[in-house]
Amino acid sequence: MERRLIRPADLVLVLAAAALAAGLLLRQNSQSPGSCVAVIEKNGAEVMRVDLGRITEPEEIDLGGAYRVVLLAEPGQISFLSSDCPDQTCVRSGRLTKAGQAAVCLPARVSVRLEGGSPGADAMTG
Amino acid sequence: MRSFIRKLTLRQQKRLSLILAVVLAVLLLAIVLVWSRISERNSRLETTGYAMGSLMQQTVYGPNGQEASDAALQAVTELENLISWRVEDSDVARMNDEAGSEWITVDEKTSSLLALCLDVAEKSGGVFDPTVLPISKLWNFDEDVFTPPTQETIDEFLPYVNYEDLRVKEEEPSASLKYHYMGVDLGSAGKGAGCDEAVASYAASGVSAAIAAVGGSVGVYGTKPDGTLWSITVRNPYSAGDGEEILGVMEIAEGFVSTSGSYEKTREADGVTYHHLINADTGWPENNGLVSVTVYSKDSGALSDVLATAAFLLGLEDGQALLEAYGAEGIFITEGRAVIVTDGFPSFSLTLDSFELAG
Numbered sequence: 074m075e076r077r078l079i080r081p082a083d084l085v086l087v088l089a090a091a092a093l094a095a096g097l098l099l100r101q102n103s104q105s106p107g108s109c110v111a112v113i114e115k116n117g118a119e120v121m122r123v124d125l126g127r128i129t130e131p132e133e134i135d136l137g138g139a140y141r142v143v144l145l146a147e148p149g150q151i152s153f154l155s156s157d158c159p160d161q162t163c164v165r166s167g168r169l170t171k172a173g174q175a176a177v178c179l180p181a182r183v184s185v186r187l188e189g190g191s192p193g194a195d196a197m198t199g
Numbered sequence: 200m201r202s203f204i205r206k207l208t209l210r211q212q213k214r215l216s217l218i219l220a221v222v223l224a225v226l227l228l229a230i231v232l233v234w235s236r237i238s239e240r241n242s243r244l245e246t247t248g249y250a251m252g253s254l255m256q257q258t259v260y261g262p263n264g265q266e267a268s269d270a271a272l273q274a275v276t277e278l279e280n281l282i283s284w285r286v287e288d289s290d291v292a293r294m295n296d297e298a299g300s301e302w303i304t305v306d307e308k309t310s311s312l313l314a315l316c317l318d319v320a321e322k323s324g325g326v327f328d329p330t331v332l333p334i335s336k337l338w339n340f341d342e343d344v345f346t347p348p349t350q351e352t353i354d355e356f357l358p359y360v361n362y363e364d365l366r367v368k369e370e371e372p373s374a375s376l377k378y379h380y381m382g383v384d385l386g387s388a389g390k391g392a393g394c395d396e397a398v399a400s401y402a403a404s405g406v407s408a409a410i411a412a413v414g415g416s417v418g419v420y421g422t423k424p425d426g427t428l429w430s431i432t433v434r435n436p437y438s439a440g441d442g443e444e445i446l447g448v449m450e451i452a453e454g455f456v457s458t459s460g461s462y463e464k465t466r467e468a469d470g471v472t473y474h475h476l477i478n479a480d481t482g483w484p485e486n487n488g489l490v491s492v493t494v495y496s497k498d499s500g501a502l503s504d505v506l507a508t509a510a511f512l513l514g515l516e517d518g519q520a521l522l523e524a525y526g527a528e529g530i531f532i533t534e535g536r537a538v539i540v541t542d543g544f545p546s547f548s549l550t551l552d553s554f555e556l557a558g
Binding site: 117 | 245248256423432443491
């Protein structure tokens with residue numbers, strides 16, 4: 074083969090590298106639009122992540138513990154189903170549907186917050 | 200170009216390849232470095248922890264986010280160890296132990312918070328009172344079976360609630376309760392004061408921007424990388440029944456926000472629902488038609504928290520007057536789903552149409 078500066082093989086290599094880079098960049102920047110990931114934490118440490126975009130039918134998540142906390146994961150939303158805590162504030166918090174929303178059972182130190190998707194507000198008061 | 204290259208010897212061609220390869224490598228490295236610098240500045244970390252008896256959520260922007268977040272959580276915990284009556288050997292616990300006998304030396308954070316509470320107590324005519332502990336202890340919302348106190352019991356303990364008998368010397372700094380059985384309860388100020396600590400901690404950490412929520416109190420620091428304002432949603436007091444958590448959203452550049460609502464903590468006994476916002480004058484949960492008050496203060500989280508409680512206890516008219524006296528702004532929500540926003544409140548939009556903007 075005649076000696077050339079740039080060979081066809083080189084071009085293939087460069088294109089492959091560019092494609093890989095573009096792919097990685099795209100994957101990092103995007104997320105399935107509208108889907109949220111519920112981050113479940115016990116004592117501030119993450120114990121579970123639930124992609125609410127992948128849930129097709131209501132699913133109970135039994136976290137057990139002293140207060141027998143049970144969450145209910147549904148398509149696009151999650152809530153506290155039951156807890157043995159005296160004030161039931163967690164259960165009354167209702168359904169979390171948007172990124173940034175959070176609910177907590179303080180006695181059990183179980184918190185659920187939604188991440189990802191189209192970002193909601195920076196914080197909530199009240 | 201081709202002819203130029205053909206004129207080079209094989210060795211020179213190889214050298215040219217090598218040089219080009221090195222240049223490419225250096226370029227790539229430079230790109231990676233610049234890109235990682237930019238993404239570091241924009242990097243965003245969300246953390247959760249527990250402090251001041253509540254959930255503390257933080258979002259921190261910039262490098263060293265985890266360290267900044269840990270430092271802020273630590274700062275709030277340290278404050279809790281000073282001002283919580285539940286923490287053994289805290290300034291407040293020691294004051295309560297020595298009620299009726301000794302003056303106690305306290306941290307200046309404690310004395311300045313006490314002074315702030317005394318000021319609001321006075322301006323609220325005593326319906327808000329930091330010495331409410333003897334009464335707030337009667338309303339135990341955490342016990343397994345909730346039993347509200349009787350009127351007789353309340354009458355028995357009311358005499359020990361009197362902010363005029365709490366003395367604070369800010370210069371020393373020290374404080375004392377004049378009579379035995381009195382007690383200080385800073386539950387209405389703790390979360391807001393925690394936000395003050397968090398924001399001060401962010402300033403010291405060197406993060407570019409951060410937001411902290413301690414329970415329902417929120418404090419912001421700096422400007423987000425995208426330059427937009429901080430958006431803070433207001434909880435719908437009827438979220439459980441409505442199935443809709445957010446009632447509206449505000450946008451702020453700086454400052455602190457707190458909310459006091461009757462829906463936050465309730466217990467039931469014999470078919471009656473009791474909430475945790477106790478009027479220090481009557482000893483009973485306040486019933487004046489308000490369901491929640493949100494207060495914005497540009498400079499002080501503690502003030503936003505205390506005023507939210509005091510304004511709730513005072514009701515719509517007197518509550519607004521109190522906020523005005525402090526240059527604070529507020530959102531008052533009534534049981535009838537009316538939403539009253541004070542004139543100077545930072546940009547607020549009502550997003551739930553089951554509520555109505557009034558006033």
